[in-house]
Amino acid sequence: MDKKLIVANWKNHPNSLAEAQQILDFIDEYLGSTESRFSNIGLVFCPPFVFIEEVAKILKTSHLVSQSELGAQDIFWDDSGSSTGEISGPMLTKLGVRYVIIGHSERRWKLNESNEIVNKKLRVALRNELVPIVCIGEKTRDDNFREFVKEQLIATFNGLFTDEISRCIIAYEPVWAISTNQGSRPDTPESANESLKIIENTLIRDCKLEIRNLPKILYGGSITSANAKDFLHNDKFDGVLVGGASVNKEEFIKILSQA
């Protein structure tokens, strides 16, 4: 069985490198005391860009070295050029980054990142041999949500070869379930399974993937120690994408202990 993936999306936290170090030291200590129990999970840390280099160094000198990898929270769609403020694929790979979150709902909805932009970022990530963690999810769970998820998925992967789509990881993150959104509540595995079926059917029927080549699918949205087990022990999901709870060190190790 493949390892379950736990992706820590730190968003724009913590405020300092010292705090980042504290979080990682805490997890390191915990893993050091219980290492053998965690052979079934892979961890991906996605810190803000400014901490990536130092986090890479910390990971290399801790118990996390054997089971964690580095991720970025975004990427620019050109490898170089006049794009003030942007971070390119080659910059990320040189820092040892292996994964990159693309199309997070906070970028899609707050920064108007369109499916076309997400698609361009996906292409550049793949060209740079990064593994895109592509976020998909409806804003509201209304009568149109099935159609919305299907259309967002098709537009996001528009024009990509099937083998390129297979190399991605999809994070199903309903926007209404993200902890910082007003009135949020986590999705249940049963209802997330329904969305997962829509995603799989769309990948097979519209994107022409074969069942055996479907990408890994994670669930994200208000994952805490109270529900992590429901998703991590659900064979439909390949892991979880954790936001707010991933920078709360006590809570994060409780999540790890559910794996």
Ligand code: PGA
């Ligand atoms: P959350 O965030 O776990 O705080 O809901 C998840 C995400 O936005 O990736």
